[in-house]
Amino acid sequence: MNMEKRDIILREIQYWRRTKLLSEQYCDFLTNLYDDEGMAKNQNPITLKNLQQGSIRIWLFAFGIISLILLIGFYFSVFPLGLQLATALSMLVVAYGYAGLLRDRMPAFSFSLAGIGGFLTLGFGLWIISLHELNEGIWIPVLVALCGLLWIALGFFLRIGLLHFSGFGALCLLYAGFADRLRPDAGVWELQLLWLPLCVLMIWLSWLLHHRLKGVSGVYFGVGALLWLMPEIDMVLLGKDYPGWMSLLLIGKIAVELAGLFLFRKKWIEWVTA
Structure with a gap:
């Protein structure tokens, strides 16, 4: 059969x-039927059994990768700025590139590489800002914005929902910081007006896209569910003075959210699994 x-x-x-259209037994049977030759090729080589029985090349490859990472860690601070950027970009391209290439064959390993890439993106950015004593008030928001946009784009194209969700989380943090600068004395009800329209927007996008784009609707729905509680999270994270009754408001909003999820469970589960 044609590989494609x-x-x-x-x-x-x-x-x-995933969508429970067929039982696990039928899915296993069909997978074995159509993947008789591909299973041996697509198995994850990085397992305890394979390491125990593997050739010396696997161990030499692991030694080379670990040594390269340690060398970069030791000498990164003495590199000129151009070489630092080139080194960081090269490692990110490798991490995200292999995450995309292995997305279907080795999903767990692909997700791990995407997580490592996300950590490296933020870590290299903060390291460069610290080494060159750049203005943190300007460059850290720029870094968070770039990370958020990059993770959203890569999460969309690589179909990695957690990376996509993390991108929106970074933009939410950026939005909270800017809102705090513009309105440092914003009260509880003003914060509701700042966040709840975004919650409605993300839920609406989840409904709008669940038939058009697979794997995106669930991310938007999750972001919308988080934004419902962001006014209260915003006040706590930014250390604002909040009234004592805000805990009751938070409990009430959680109860409303859970009740809504229960009443409309057939609708939103269809969006998430689309």
Whole structure:
């Protein structure tokens, strides 16, 4: 069978498995039927069994990767700015690139690489800002904005929901910081007006896109559910003075959210699993 057609069929089987359209037994049977040759090629080589029985090349490769990371860590601070940026970009391209290439064959390893890439993006940025004593009030918000946009784009194209969600989380932090600068004395009800329209927007986008773009609707719905509680989270994280009854408001909003999720569970579960 043509490899491209086989991959399409296997992706559909995995979709049937996630959405419970077929039982686990049928999905396993179909996977073994269509992936008789591909399973051996696509197995994750980094397992305890494979390491125990593997060739010396695997261990030499691991030694080279670890040594390279340590060398970069030791000498990164003495590199000129141009070389620092080139080194950081090279490592990010490798991490995100392999996360995309291995997305279907080795999803767990792909997610790990995407997480490492996200950590490195933020870590290298903060390190460069600290080494060159750049204005933190300007460059840290710029870094957070770039990280958020990068994670949203990569999470969308690589179909990694957690990375996509993290991008929106970074932009929410940036929005909270700017709102605090513009309105440092904002009260509880003003914060509701700042955050709740965004909550409605993300829920609406989740509904709008659940038939058009697979894997995006669930992320937008999760962001919308988080934004429902962001006014209270905003006050706590930024250390604002809040009234004693805000805890009751938070409990009430959680109760309303859970009640809404229960009443409309058939609708939003369809969006999330689309």
